[in-house]
Amino acid sequence: MTAVIKEQKNFIAEHRPLQESKEREVMLSLSDCSLSFGEVQVLNQVNLDVYRNEFISILGPSGCGKSTMLRLMLQLLGPDKGGQVTYTSSDLSLGMVFQKPVLMPWLTAVQNVTLPLELGNKKKFTKQEAREKAESALRLVGLQDFMNHFPHQLSGGMQQRAAIARALAADPTVLLMDEPFGALDELTREKLNFELLRLWESPETSLSSIVMVTHSIQESVLLSDRVVMMSPRPAGVTDVIQVPLPSPREAGMEELPEFHYTVKELRKRVKHL
Numbered sequence: 001m002t003a004v005i006k007e008q009k010n011f012i013a014e015h016r017p018l019q020e021s022k023e024r025e026v027m028l029s030l031s032d033c034s035l036s037f038g039e040v041q042v043l044n045q046v047n048l049d050v051y052r053n054e055f056i057s058i059l060g061p062s063g064c065g066k067s068t069m070l071r072l073m074l075q076l077l078g079p080d081k082g083g084q085v086t087y088t089s090s091d092l093s094l095g096m097v098f099q100k101p102v103l104m105p106w107l108t109a110v111q112n113v114t115l116p117l118e119l120g121n122k123k124k125f126t127k128q129e130a131r132e133k134a135e136s137a138l139r140l141v142g143l144q145d146f147m148n149h150f151p152h153q154l155s156g157g158m159q160q161r162a163a164i165a166r167a168l169a170a171d172p173t174v175l176l177m178d179e180p181f182g183a184l185d186e187l188t189r190e191k192l193n194f195e196l197l198r199l200w201e202s203p204e205t206s207l208s209s210i211v212m213v214t215h216s217i218q219e220s221v222l223l224s225d226r227v228v229m230m231s232p233r234p235a236g237v238t239d240v241i242q243v244p245l246p247s248p249r250e251a252g253m254e255e256l257p258e259f260h261y262t263v264k265e266l267r268k269r270v271k272h273l
């Protein structure tokens with residue numbers, strides 16, 4: 001058993017090799033991005049590179065512009081003049097998971113996951129392919145026995161799993177997540193955090209990088225390689241902290257001194273904002 005776990009760890013390490021900073025590949029970048037809604041300036045000169053094979057958390061005060069930053073990354077919004085959002089990687093494909101699962105109540109789990117794959121003018125998948133991709137994504141998130149359940153028949157955690165499956169079914173290389181577990185109870189949240197890491201590390205998904213907005217300092221330290229801290233609005237990046245925990249992350253790492261030290265350091269910096 002131990003040998004199998006060790007083998008899996010080695011596989012994960014090979015699958016997701018740590019890159020030296022000078023050779024790290026940038027997947028997408030925000031350069032000097034400011035953004036205003038009318039008179040209200042929300043973002044101020046935000047600079048951030050998202051690298052291949054990394055997990056980034058974004059922490060910042062409520063209303064500072066974290067979701068707006070994700071919408072910039074998705075190019076649903078454009079920055080003010082002078083700013084630039086650049087997609088640098090040739091295999092970049094973005095997926096999004098929102099705080100609320102936003103499932104169609106009249107569709108089953110598998111129909112909800114299939115729907116976006118069938119929409120749009122340039123249909124990438126046939127009906128049959130879309131269905132197979134949806135079923136395989138639902139299996140990945142552990143909902144194989146609930147494919148034909150309607151959203152009201154699923155718990156909050158299961159609904160969020162379905163929303164993650166919906167994003168994964170389109171084979172994104174970068175997954176953007178806006179407080180995906182914020183509305184869940186602590187135990188479910190903890191469970192889903194580790195499930196998310198497992199999905200990220202799995203060779204069965206196309207995921208390379210994850211950018212997650214969270215309000216939890218502990219969650220950000222446990223999950224991420226880097227924590228990006230934002231100031232109050234108009235928000236800029238005040239700090240980028242490299243988390244010194246070993247990879248892959250595992251349950252129990254919250255007991256390590258590096259974990260406590262990093263949480264303490266982030267708390268100190270949040271207080272100074």
Ligand SMILES: Nc1ncnc2c1ncn2[C@@H]1O[C@H](COP(=O)(O)OP(=O)(O)OP(=O)(O)O)[C@@H](O)[C@H]1O
Pocket residue numbers: 037042060061062063064065066067068069
């Ligand atoms: N479409 C919009 N039109 C006008 N103002 C907007 C729009 N979207 C966001 N805002 C404003 O931009 C600011 C930043 O919003 P955003 O949702 O990005 O913050 P946030 O950091 O994600 O907040 P929270 O942590 O509370 O979720 C807020 O003051 C919000 O009211």
